[in-house]
Amino acid sequence: MVRHLDRGELEAGLEEIQRSPGARGELKAIVVRPATDARESLQRCGVSAELGVHGDSWAKGCWMSLPDGRPHPDVQIAIMNARAIALIAQEEARWPLAGDNLFVDLDLSAANLPAGTRLAIGPALQSQSWRTALVLGLLLGLVAYGTYDMTNLATLRRWPLALALVDLSWGSLLTGLAALAGYGAVRWSGLGG
DSSP states (O other), X not given: OOOOOOHHHHXXXXXXXXXXXXXXXXXXXXXXXXXXXXXXXXXXXOEETTTEETTSGGGGOOSSBOTTSSBOGGGSSOEEEHHHHHHHHSSGGGGGGGOOSEEEESOOOTTTSOTTOOOOOOXXXXXXXXXXXXXXXXXXXXXXXXXXXXXXXXXXXXXXXXXXXXXXXXXXXXXXXXXXXXXXXXXXXXXXX
16 A cells, blocks of 8 residues: 655665666656646657647647747656656556656766756667667668659659669668667767666
């Protein structure tokens, strides 16, 4: 049975919360609030400046708004330390009740993450695999260069197929290597763990 913890129990849990990693965290849970008092747990989600966490009611209006009535971007995404909610809620099934969108195992203190700090969650860094970075980069290059080359084949009378295939191959390889270099730079800098 879940019960409210007393002050002593909460203070005893602070040491564990303070051990949260500062340089590389882990996304533990995603929750959206599609309507008042409603919560949905997700395995993945989209995030954008217009909608916040996709599926969340923030974009429909919230408690804090801009002068023109639009929802205020300062309260667009609610993030909570996963160790803190684990202590307070006691059961993971109760985490969504907090109403936060992202639960992360990361030091969220102002000293570690000053206002304006940007956080990134990426599949290559999450999987800790240079192969993932390379494959996703190759796929991105294939789509980007494929769009360009197939459009040229369809619209330009004398655009040679051989040129399209060489450009597509080169573009895919170049984008894959750029993604690999980006992955390496993040890992080397220590920001990716």
